[in-house]
Amino acid sequence: MGETMNLKPLGDSALLISFGEVIDEETNDRVHALAGAIEKAGFEWLVEVVPSYSSLAVIYDAKLIDFEGVRQAIERIEFSAEKFEGRLVEIPVLYGGKYGPDLEFVAEYNGLTPEEVIEIHSRPIYRVYFLGFLPGFAYLGRMDERIATPRLEKPRLKVPAGSVGIAGKQTGWYAIESPGGWRIIGRTPLRLFNPSKEQSTLVQPGDRVKFVPIGEDEFEELYKAEWGHEND
């Protein structure tokens, strides 16, 4: 599978493996399959592997090896993208109301009812292409374009952790509280990023995600179990 793999330095302590500048599931499968194979190979010089859409960075300890050495080690690795399969993670979401202040707008903008937006948003199984940008943020593919909505013109100063939103043709969540311009249509009571846990993010690169609409009672119950206090 090595013929379309392009290996380049990303500075003096990282090597970038690229399968071309594309966003598709097949290429992303290869990224995660190779990332897994490198992690499992037990290289003592390996610091970590960072996957993305169609490329991955291999961070190495330059005290132990040079670029050429890493390149040769990577080229010898055998991996099969066919075998790659992520977990399916269900994410409960309370849509609309105070937790999804932009649901009405998204519906109106697209000539739909809020119920239709919820239906369209929660039906597909989304692939987690990779995590990046901020801790626990997932680059998800692909959202139904019938609910595509431009970002807010003026970003909110504070978007609560767990908020689920839409930005253009993209959907995703705020794993941690931060400023942001996404149209917020709902919120999950689950902690998407918890730094005090070793397994600190709810989803891992390569997983698949399904949003499951829930009611207010279930939200409050799950919230309390997850965060250890009532939602305020």
Place this chain on the structure above:
Amino acid sequence: MIELLRVPSLLTVQDSGRSGYRKLGVPVSGYMDDYSARIANHLVGNPGNAPLLEFLLMGPTLRFNASAVFAVAGDVDVKLNGAPVEPWASYWAKRGDVLEIGTLRSGLYGYIAFAGGIKCEPLLGSCSTYAKAGLGRPLKAGDVLNLGYAILTGKEGCRLPEELRPDYSAEEITVGVVLGPDLDHFTEEGVRMFLSEAYTITPESDRMGYRLDGRAIEHSEKGAGIVTSPLVPGTVQVPPNGKPIVMMRDAQTTGGYARIGVVASAHLHRLAQLRPGFKVRFREMSVEDARNEFLKKEKTLEAIRLFLGGRLRAYRIKAGEKSFIALAGNV
């Protein structure tokens, strides 16, 4: 135990940073100037990566609620109970002593190390502060920090010879850069511009990245956008306006702008210490040469550690106006 009395500027706990969590979107973080921070730690007998305090420009005032050995790294006035003491040297402070650190005369980041290190509960394997994600927070007056145990270490009276102290006063520096990986997103002229012009650090610079100003770097027909791909500290991204951004320790793990190059890791601390308004030039460096620079810097830091631990001796060699330090001995 130490208590912070006055915190005039950004003050955080840092160590060598986090690894293993970038695939979850968690930045590396850690000290901006690894050279100064590691020496500060070695001055008090700590391993280089022990948690210590990093201040931006203006140092804090603090009180020791128990005796401890400390050292300050930076071009700065330091007072212990009102009496001047030297930076780049370790001292013994008694219970009740007050340490007052002034404003850096040069450079941007200064360090205060304590024998035994600052005691903290590591989050995701590190004590480095990354407040955005709840990984620690900036410190404020009134905060109390516990120190780790330092039984066999914590030697006072260590001093770094002046010749070995980093000089961050230059208003223009040159750093090595390994070109790529997105060179096809730039014209030849764009790359030539990047390697020949001086770029100014703008005030819109922080631990996440340094935004530079200068002549715009021209993109090829492929444009400034790339399919989002990994970044490392030192990566130089060029957004559509052509003005480069150098990613620093708190940089996001992936980015969508074309990467023209990555600063040699051995040189990044000098860029980190460059003040807004000062200039940087980029010199092309092969990945092999950049690694050699890295190995050289590691060797220097190891020799300094051994010298401060009493295992190497320093010999001053005078050559006209200049003097050099050679560290030698059997180890």
